[in-house]
Amino acid sequence: MPLDKGLAPAKINLALHVTGVRAGGYHLLDSIVAFAGVGDQLTALPASELSLEVTGPFSRGVPADETNSVLRAARMLQEARGVAQGAKLKLTKTLPHAAGIGSGSSDAAATLRLLSQIWGVENFAPNDPEVLELGADVPVCLHAPHPARMRGIGEVLEPLPALPACGLVLVNPGVEVPTGRVFDKLERSDNAGMDELPEALDYPGFVEWLGAQRNDLQAPAEAIAPEIARALKRLRAMPGVDLALMSGSGATCIGLTRDMGRARQVARAIQLSEMGWWVAPAPLLS
Numbered sequence: 001m002p003l004d005k006g007l008a009p010a011k012i013n014l015a016l017h018v019t020g021v022r023a024g025g026y027h028l029l030d031s032i033v034a035f036a037g038v039g040d041q042l043t044a045l046p047a048s049e050l051s052l053e054v055t056g057p058f059s060r061g062v063p064a065d066e067t068n069s070v071l072r073a074a075r076m077l078q079e080a081r082g083v084a085q086g087a088k089l090k091l092t093k094t095l096p097h098a099a100g101i102g103s104g105s106s107d108a109a110a111t112l113r114l115l116s117q118i119w120g121v122e123n124f125a126p127n128d129p130e131v132l133e134l135g136a137d138v139p140v141c142l143h144a145p146h147p148a149r150m151r152g153i154g155e156v157l158e159p160l161p162a163l164p165a166c167g168l169v170l171v172n173p174g175v176e177v178p179t180g181r182v183f184d185k186l187e188r189s190d191n192a193g194m195d196e197l198p199e200a201l202d203y204p205g206f207v208e209w210l211g212a213q214r215n216d217l218q219a220p221a222e223a224i225a226p227e228i229a230r231a232l233k234r235l236r237a238m239p240g241v242d243l244a245l246m247s248g249s250g251a252t253c254i255g256l257t258r259d260m261g262r263a264r265q266v267a268r269a270i271q272l273s274e275m276g277w278w279v280a281p282a283p284l285l286s
Contacts, residue, residue: 003145005117008110009039009285010095010170011102011141013248015213019151021189026136026153030193032160032213033140034147036168038282040103041092042070042110044118049086050074056093058103069134073108074115076130081121096278098176100221100248105137109144126157145285149197162286164203167263169255170247171235171270172278173227182249185220203258207242210256221250228253234274238266256284 003009012034020028040056052064052071066072070091077083089111095103112131116123124131126139136154149158194213201209222228228246231253235244240262241255257263263281271279 003113003285005113006042006044006110007039008042008095008103008106008141009035009037009144010252010282011106011137011144011248012036012168012254012284013100013215014210014245014254015194016215016217016248017194017213018186018189018191018216019193022153027183027186027189028152029150029154031150032147032194032197033150034163035144035285036101036170036280036282037285038094038170038280040095040107040110042107042114043090044114045088046118047086047088050078050089051086052089052091054091054093056091058093058096061097062091062093069104069108069138070111073111073134073138076134077112077115077119077121077124080124080130081119083119083121085119087115087118096172096176096252098178099172099252100177100246100250101170101252102137102141102248105135106141106144108134108138109141112142127155147286149194160197161199163284164201164206165259165286166203166206166284167257167260168282168284169235169241169257169263169266169270170252170278170280170282171231171255172252173225173231173274174276174278175225175227175251177221177225177228177250179249181224182217182220185223186217187220191216207256210245211243215246217249218246221246225251227251231277234270235266238269240266
């Protein structure tokens with residue numbers, strides 16, 4: 001499925017194993033990363049200078065200056081490609097912050113996709129060193145909508161074949177979980193990597209394989225935000241949810257369903273009972 005260049009899709013860590021620590025304190029990961037068909041939206045108009053406007057339900061507290069990943073990515077591409085033109089950028093934030101779904105990194109990747117088209121220049125490749133400077137998750141977000149196995153500190157990417165089509169229910173219980181605090185609470189960093197993903201899995205086989213993997217950040221994230229355990233319990237109790245897991249460092253939890261019809265039913269039921277939660281049904285992109 002082609003990706004709308006202005007869409008910054010939610011990044012989903014379907015499994016996340018912490019396998020070591022590199023010099024400088026950077027944790028080594030082994031993760032299956034996929035993308036959901038819901039995300040922030042970026043638009044751009046030609047202009048003489050670079051500027052950014054931030055709107056949307058999760059715009060509060062999001063900077064519109066050079067500390068925003070959108071402007072940082074735009075400036076990096078502009079300087080690397082010698083672009084004299086600017087752009088008037090507008091970011092509509094529909095994904096929650098500090099939620100384990102890589103919204104800032106996906107915003108940066110969407111900026112690079114969109115501006116490379118508008119300016120008529122070559123985009124960065126996911127393995128270009130400039131991309132990693134923008135954030136550990138930006139390389140894999142440049143790979144969207146295709147799933148990938150992500151290792152190292154985010155710079156080692158292995159493309160994966162298309163994953164089985166299914167529905168997702170994204171649930172965030174209204175809490176922010178700073179990634180740094182989660183890693184600080186991690187008891188051990190020398191965990192085993194993931195099992196190899198078998199080829200040509202159907203949906204039941206994929207759910208079974210995922211159920212045997214881990215998110216090593218789940219326990220420390222739950223210690224910081226017990227609401228995560230409640231969200232997972234809520235998802236697991238819903239008819240139609242075949243597997244529930246936490247994405248990234250939390251607090252967003254993901255329910256896998258066989259199709260989008262079931263995903264929408266589950267999302268409606270949770271929205272009605274948990275009015276303070278962010279809930280979004282979405283297809284798994286592949």
